[in-house]
Amino acid sequence: MNAAPKLRIARPTDDPQALLRFYRDGLGLEVIGGFQDHAGFDGVFLGRRGWPYHLAFITHRGHPAGRAPTQENLLVFYIPDAAEWQAVVDRMMAMGFASVPSINPYWESRGKTFEDPDGYRVVLECAPCLTGEG
């Protein structure tokens, strides 16, 4: 096995529509697939074509998923370009998602943390901002 395997990060949710606003309209991921009522499960996949990973949000009819267990269940995106980072942050703000203080102060100096409607968090780290201005 040479290249890293393709990866899915999956979890259940009670409100996939609310997550679409966050991950698609805010973060700018694309809906790259999904399914309906496979044995009572529905799912939507978000990512970008060709990327080595994607997210999956699953609902199981009749089974509440609840919220994130902690404020430290994070996905950290290391954005390699300052202009791209600013564009994503601006789009999140424009969609009405305000950044939140991170639990671990480490992330405060390195980017912005956003909390999705389920309480799971995304950190947008501005990789060049660190070395360029450190």
Add this chain to the structure above:
Amino acid sequence: MSAPTLRIARPTDNIEVLLPFYRDGLGLSVLGHFEDHAGFDGVMLGRPGAPYHFEFTHQRGHEVGRAPTQDNLVVFYLPEREDWEAAVSRMRRAGFEPVPSYNPYWDIMGATFEDADGYRVVFQRAPWQDAA
């Protein structure tokens, strides 16, 4: 834009207990670790150069408990039979046996393993195909 490097991070009550699963079972390398950064300990695991890695953190004096569901998953797509069999064998050698998946879909082509915190990893013997 190209895919940003991704970190999948979560807290745990016992970093050491997770290491046999992720390091020995999944075969990931310890990419880094830190102790008592403002009360946080952490370890990063992955493969050097890979576009994603995992981080497990522990905030001293804070209990975080277990996975909220049996369906919080990380799925590795291993389309080559030998890769998939090697991955399953390595987990077994590390002392981890597959569990029935919460969604029966993963039992058709996959093997599901549960870590010490109840979070789960699936090895799926199939390619991941982006939608056209």
